[in-house]
Ligand SMILES: Nc1nc2c(ncn2[C@@H]2O[C@H](COP(=O)(O)OP(=O)(O)O)[C@@H](O)[C@H]2O)c(=O)[nH]1
C-alpha cells in the first residue's frame with residue numbers, strides 16, 4: 001500500500017468519492033493510466049453482489065432501481081449504481097432523466113450513481129462498465145445495480161456481468177412477446193412485470209409463464225415473475241426478495257462461483273484478444289510509421305494480390 005504510482009486506487013480503497021469519480025472518468029476516456037489503478041484495486045474486489053436490471057427503454061428500470069436503492073439502504077447496505085445507455089448523448093434524455101429519478105439519493109453518502117454513455121471507450125462499453133463496477137466494488141459497495149437497455153450485443157455482454165439479472169417487461173407485449181430478444185430472455189433470473197397497474201398484466205404474465213415452460217426440461221432455477229408498480233413503490237420488497245432468493249440459490253448450488261469463473265474467462269479472453277490485436281497493429285505501424293501499412297494490406301487483398309488468411313497469419317506472427 002501507499003504506492004505513489006496509483007494515487008487514485010489508494011483513495012478508492014479508502015472509499016473516497018472524489019478518487020472514484022476521477023478513476024471512472026479515466027476509464028470512460030480510455031486513458032492508459034487507468035489500468036495501473038485497476039490492477040492496484042483488483043485484489044480488493046469480488047465482494048460486491050452485482051444485480052443487472054435490463055429491459056426496453058421506458059419500461060421503468062430506473063424507477064425500479066430507485067426502489068431497490070431505498071430497500072438496500074434501509075438494510076444498512078452500501079449501494080453503487082451504473083446506468084448504461086449507449087443510445088443517449090451524455091448530457092441528454094434518458095441519462096438526465098435517470099439522474100432526476102434517482103436524485104432523492106443524491107445526498108446519501110452510502111449511494112454512488114454513475115452514468116455511462118457513448119464516449120470513446122477503447123474496449124467498448126462492456127469493458128468500461130466492467131471496470132466502473134470494479135471501482136464501486138473496491139470502494140466497499142455491498143450491492144452494485146447495473147441498469148442497461150436490453151437491446152444490443154453490448155448490453156447482453158454487460159448483463160452477463162451480474163450475479164442476478166432482472167429483466168423488466170411491461171403489459172401489452174401480448175402476441176409480441178416473441179419480440180423480446182431471445183438473448184435477453186435467456187439471461188433472466190427474475191422477471192419484473194412492471195406497470196402492473198396497466199391493463200393486460202394478467203395476459204402478459206400468462207404469456208411469459210408459457211414461454212418459460214416451453215423451454216423444456218425443468219431447470220434448476222425457474223425465474224419468478226414479480227409484479228411491480230414502480231412509480232408507487234409496489235412490489236419493490238417482493239422484487240428484492242426474489243433477488244435474495246436467487247442469490248441464495250446461486251450460493252447453495254455452487255453456481256455463483258461457476259458464474260464468476262465463466263465471467264473471468266470471458267474477460268481474460270477479451271483482454272487477450274485486445275492485446276494481441278493491438279500488438280500486431282503496433283508491429284505493422286513500426287514497419288510503416290506513416291500508418292499506410294494496414295491500408296496497403298487491405299488494397300493487396302482487395303486486388304486479389306494476396307489472400308487475407310496468409311496476411312493475417314503473417315501479421316499475427318509479427
Ligand atoms: N404507470 C406506470 N408508470 C411507470 C411505472 N414505473 C415507471 N413508470 C413511468 O415510466 C416512465 C419511464 O420510467 P423509467 O424508470 O425512466 O424507465 P427506464 O427507461 O426503463 O429507465 C416514467 O415516466 C415513469 O414514471 C409503473 O409501474 N406504472
Ligand SMILES: [Mg+2]
Nearest residue numbers: 061062094098
Ligand atoms: Mg433508465
